[in-house]
Amino acid sequence: MKISIIIPCYKAATTLRRAVESTLKGAPADLQLLLVEDGSPDDTGAICDTLAAQDARITALHRPNGGASAARNTGLEAARGDWVLFLDADDELLPGLWQVLETLPVTDEEMILFGLQRASTGEAVTVAPLEDGRYERLSSLQDRLSALLFDTGLLAAPYPKLFRRAAIGGLRFDETLKINEDVLFNILFLQKTTAIYCLRGVYYKQNDVGSGSLSRSLRGDLLDAEAVTRPALERLLRQNGLDPAPYLHTSRVRACLNQYGLLTGCRGGLSLGERRTLFARILADEDARAVLADRLRRDPNRLLAIPYRIGVACRWPGFLAAYTLAKQRFL
Template sequence: MNPWKTSIIIPCYRAAGTLRKAVQSALTGAPADTELLLVDDGSPDETGALCDQLAAGDPRIRALHRPNGGAGAARNTGLDAARGDWVLFLDADDELLPGLWEALERLPVTDEGMILFGLRRASTGEDVTPAPLAEGRYAGLAALQSRLSALLFDTGLLAAPYPKLFRRSTIGTLRFDQSLKINEDVLFNILFLQKTTAIYCLCGVYYKQNDLEAGSLSRSLRGDLLDAEAVTRPALEALLLQNGLDPAPYLHTSRVRACLNQYGLLTGCRGTIPLGQRRALFARILADSDARAALTDRLRRDPNRLLAIPYRIGVTCRWPGFLAAYTLAKQRFL
């Protein structure tokens, strides 16, 4: 009996150009009892028909169709249908890299609720792994030591729905919060980690994140990062306290990073956020003294010193209206 019987869940929306490659990567070398759930999230193009076509050609594949509800809702549909002992989430424009199934075969199966491994980012070619942690079992977050902050905030390996396997029995009735448009995956992971006692870290790189598209978070303008962080903060605090950790430094990092990321989107991405909303967002960022200090330091080290002058003035003088007007006017040049 295969102890690593896995349900791979792929949310599919406007994915006709990438889905075949994702499916091929997921099933190459996979055990015969692997199941692949393609969840068509009400896609208006030929994605749904492609899901049906792929399912008709391989008994390991099932096509599921639902009204459009977002990636979290599609993952929930997959979880409701999953039969495997483990669950792996794969985005329709990403790929599994060779070696994962062989690595799992070598592992002893004990009580781990999560198997964490590395990913490769297409945008930079960078391999991101749990290293310098040694490969092995870690009982609780405290066992991850000084690497925990990096796994949560820098690499995001613990925050994203990938690259990892979840034990399905530990997931139980936990589902992605469909009311959230962002950070629903972060909240899911935090709540899952509250339910598991151990994590097994693999140092191999078995997931490729194709993050080059304009729709990725770092390349699309949105104004809800601060609110999303506020929603996940209580769950993160509860998780840290549960593991005997002081939540203060982690919550500080979470809050400041949300401010920096929102600032980066407002100043570097083209989009339709109007002047009033921009001003309100900049005001919230500048009202946070820790975020303001981090921005001041970042702008001081900016190699494009002349181009950074308007931002330095706006941050130093705490002029959200100036920053809002300047970034809106700069839209035409992005």
């Protein structure tokens, strides 16, 4: 199988060589490695050109800055492999993938899914308890589907997986979205997918320890992003004969919890009004509010949790907004 790897490159001067080296170790001679430099202000573009001059399998593409979605779309236009793999410029492929793919009995599957390791936890997150092999439609994943979508995120992220390029067709990443554009791409691709081949092996390392990591950056668009992907997720589930209600409930509540976690745990430039609006939306969700109240009751740091318990119990978004902003400024 011929594979095209697409790496969006922006401010990646310190990590790009490591990412490229990880893809080339043991890689086949017909590999196509596309480095899409996205108008980066540092030396990333020059590094792309240098790497391309050193190995015929590498092509450097340059475009004005448009974000990761635009860079991935540029790569898709240039991809010529039977399969496409997306790799972030600060991540790595782990050894063994090329050897496994050489003997993989894939026939008409449109996706090959494998495990990843997150640097932030140091733990491998695999597709287990799935066994190696073919899975017809999402319904064959049964009770493991929710974990793959929400807990590990293996089905929701653009990695760690290979997409059959013919199945991608004209599908592209939505360049108007600043978050969840990858989730939407995956959901829309899965709507076109009849079978997935799963590997238990871990072949992708996600280096999610930088300041740009979602878990370390304060942003206020998680609820809006979930609202964008929810209708597509519902169509996907119905298409596979699955009841969407429990999955949509999980999607909505997790978005609320993640947004709450960023508001209470991260520093950033959101104003008092913006914070209040977000807390109000979270507290208006009865299911999310119940989960938050339960977590706060069980919080081992009882004294520190008191202001949050009061704000959630009394449904005071203004209080929570003022407290988190004051804590950020003075603590």
